Amino acid sequence: MQKLEGKVALVTGASRGIGRAIALALAEAGADVAVNYAGSENAAGAVVQAIETMGRKAVKIRADVASAADVEDMMKRVMESFGKIDILVNNAGITRDNLLMRMKEEEFDAVINTNLKGVFNCVKAVTRPMMKQRSGRIINISSVVGVLGNPGQVNYVAAKAGVIGLTKAAARELASRGITVNAVAPGFIETDMTDKLSGETKDALLGQIPLSRLGKPEDIAHAVLFLAGDDSSYMTGQTIHVDGGMYM
Ligand code: NAD
Numbered sequence: 430m431q432k433l434e435g436k437v438a439l440v441t442g443a444s445r446g447i448g449r450a451i452a453l454a455l456a457e458a459g460a461d462v463a464v465n466y467a468g469s470e471n472a473a474g475a476v477v478q479a480i481e482t483m484g485r486k487a488v489k490i491r492a493d494v495a496s497a498a499d500v501e502d503m504m505k506r507v508m509e510s511f512g513k514i515d516i517l518v519n520n521a522g523i524t525r526d527n528l529l530m531r532m533k534e535e536e537f538d539a540v541i542n543t544n545l546k547g548v549f550n551c552v553k554a555v556t557r558p559m560m561k562q563r564s565g566r567i568i569n570i571s572s573v574v575g576v577l578g579n580p581g582q583v584n585y586v587a588a589k590a591g592v593i594g595l596t597k598a599a600a601r602e603l604a605s606r607g608i609t610v611n612a613v614a615p616g617f618i619e620t621d622m623t624d625k626l627s628g629e630t631k632d633a634l635l636g637q638i639p640l641s642r643l644g645k646p647e648d649i650a651h652a653v654l655f656l657a658g659d660d661s662s663y664m665t666g667q668t669i670h671v672d673g674g675m676y677m
Contacts, residue, residue: 432658434459437511439503441465441494441551442521444472446620447570450646451518451653452476452487458654460516461486463507467493467521486511494521494547504554513562516657517555519548519569519592524622526581537584544588545595552599552610565608568656569596570649573616573672589614593668600666609665613652616672618644639674 438455442448444466452462453476462480464487466473473489480487488510492503507514522544525536548569559565574582575589593612600610617623617634623643626634635641652671655661670676 432458432654433516436460436515436657437463437507437513438516438518438657439463439465439507439514439551439555440518440520441492441547442467443476444469444489446622447615447618447646447649448518448520449476450650451520453479454647454650454654455516455518455657456480456483456485456487458658459485460657461511463487463503463510464489465492465494465503465521467491493543494519494550495542497550497553500547500550500554504558508558514555514558515562515564516566517551517568518653518657519551519567521547522570522622524582524585524625526585528581529583532583540584541588541591544585545591548592548595552595556603556608559603559608560606563607565603565606566657566661567599567603567608567610568653569610569612571596571612571614571668573614573670573675575614576668576670576676596668597666604665609656609661611656611661611664611666612668613649613656614668614670614672614676615649616644616670616675618646618649620646637675638672639677642673644671644673 438460440452443452443464477487492499571592572589596612
C-alpha cells in the first residue's frame with residue numbers, strides 16, 4: 430500500500446513549478462489531487478492528465494486564493510468531487526519586487542493578498558471539514574527570505590514571515606483536533622519565478638548556498654510529502670528549511 434492511498438489533497442498554484450511537482454509527488458504516493466490554478470488552464474489540465482495516468486483521481490479548479498469567495502467555491506468543488514479533504518498545500522505565490530522607496534501600494538497589497546491572505550483563506554476553508562474528520566495536514570510554503578530578509582522584497586518577505594507566524598498560531602489552535610500545520614521554507618528553486626533573475630544575480634546567489642546549486646521543485650515536494658504522511662504525525666508548528674543550507 431502506498432503512503433497516501435485513500436487521501437485527498439488540494440494544492441494551490443499547482444499548474445507549474447513547485448506546486449506542480451508537489452501535486453505529482455502526492456499523487457505518486459497514492460493521493461487523489463485537486464489542482465488549483467489561476468493562470469493557464471491548459472497547464473492545469475496537463476497536471477490532471479499526468480495524475481490520471483498514475484491511476485489517481487484529479488480535478489482542476491480555477492480560483493484566486495486572494496479571494497475568500499473563490500476559495501469557498503473551490504472548497505465546495507473539492508467536497509463535491511472527493512467528499513473530503515485530508516491534505517492542504519498552500520503553495521500559490523507571486524513576487525512584485527521593488528526597492529522600498531519605489532514600492533507602490535498595489536505591489537505591496539498584491540503580494541500580501543496572495544501570499545499571506547491567500548494562506549489564511551485556504552486554512553480557514555479547510556478547518557471545518559478537517560475538524561469534523563478530526564484529522565488533517567496543512568502545509569504552507571514560506572521562503573528562506575521570510576527568515577533572512579531580502580532587499581527589494583519587503584512585501585514578499587513580510588508575507589513569507591507572516592506565513593511562518595500563521596503556521597504556528599494555526600498549529601496551536603488546531604492541534605487538539607488532530608490537525609497538524611507545518612511550513613516548508615524553500616531556498617532558491619529553479620522555476621519560472623527564479624527564471625526572471627539575471628545570470629549575475631544567480632552567480633552571486635550560488636556563493637551564498639553551501640550546497641552550491643539552486644534547488645529543484647522535487648526537493649521541495651519531498652519535504653511536503655513527509656509532512657503530508659504519517660511519518661510526521663508528532664510534528665506541528667514547524668518550518669522545514671529546504672535551501673541548500675542558506676539558513677542554519
Ligand atoms: P511559479 O510562479 O512558477 O508558480 C506559482 C503558481 O502560483 C503559479 O501556478 C501561479 O499561477 C499560481 N498563483 C499565483 N497567484 C495565484 C492566485 N492568486 N491564486 C491561485 N494561484 C495563484 O512559482 P514557484 O517558484 O513554483 O513558487 C511556488 C511557491 O514557492 C510560492 O509560494 C513561492 O513564493 C514559493 N517559493 C519559491 C521559491 C523559488 O525560488 N522558486 C523560493 C521560495 C519560495
